[in-house]
Amino acid sequence: MSDSSREFHKPVRRPAEVFDRAFAAEDPAEVSRVAHTTAHALLARVRADPDGGVVDRLVSFTDENGIDDLAELWSRSPAKTLPGALWRLYLVQLMIHDDPRTAALLYERGRAELASVDDVVAGAPSPAGPDELVALVDTILRGLFEGDFAVALDRAAAFCRVQASGATHLADDYETTEPERASAFTTRALRLSDYGADLSACAALWRRDALT
Numbered sequence: 001m002s003d004s005s006r007e008f009h010k011p012v013r014r015p016a017e018v019f020d021r022a023f024a025a026e027d028p029a030e031v032s033r034v035a036h037t038t039a040h041a042l043l044a045r046v047r048a049d050p051d052g053g054v055v056d057r058l059v060s061f062t063d064e065n066g067i068d069d070l071a072e073l074w075s076r077s078p079a080k081t082l083p084g085a086l087w088r089l090y091l092v093q094l095m096i097h098d099d100p101r102t103a104a105l106l107y108e109r110g111r112a113e114l115a116s117v118d119d120v121v122a123g124a125p126s127p128a129g130p131d132e133l134v135a136l137v138d139t140i141l142r143g144l145f146e147g148d149f150a151v152a153l154d155r156a157a158a159f160c161r162v163q164a165s166g167a168t169h170l171a172d173d174y175e176t177t178e179p180e181r182a183s184a185f186t187t188r189a190l191r192l193s194d195y196g197a198d199l200s201a202c203a204a205l206w207r208r209d210a211l212t
Helices: 016-020 028-048 052-059 061-065 068-074 082-098 100-113 118-122 130-146 149-174 179-207
Strands: none
Touching: 028 052, 028 068, 028 082, 028 130, 052 061, 052 130, 061 068, 061 082, 068 082, 082 100, 082 130, 082 149, 082 179, 100 130, 100 149, 118 149, 130 149, 149 179
16 A cells, blocks of 8 residues: 555565465465464453553564564455454554555545544544654554454544545546556555445444454
8 A cells, every 4th residue: 555665674564565465375264263263362362461561562563573474364364354353454554654654645635525523533633744643553553452442443444434535535636647646546545445344344243242
């Protein structure tokens, strides 16, 4: 979802193309079993004893370790499952960390254009610059481990919808002058819109104790 690559600590964190990467598996059933087992075990352990240092490491995991390990665990999980929700949250965080300036531009444009309470639900300050967006997405992710899980998902979903609105309107701005850039923003908007819907559905499932 970011339009440019940046260098990070080894292993290298992947740019936007990680959203479209496919990971091979010898046995899809085993991949699914491992994905669900690791997601449920991780969440249960951390939420039962939300040690601040452990939560800090989970929030900063992709900064320190890249995205590949999480991708191998969770990237092939259905959207409306616990591993699917965790994977999407980490991808949204990656998008913001990878290019916070563009994320802030999208957020402010989406905030101005979107006639809903999503901006309030997401909880960004006004105005929300790059540093504020990074802090916000980290706070939302932290809420999965030491707060109300469904609320964290709802905040993430609202965040995605604001970003999607901003990307849609920027795509419209560039349609006649920079069609390739417009297409990239349209793709981002569609993906973020899908993530928003997925995360909202996961929040509803969690409240019914049905997020598997």
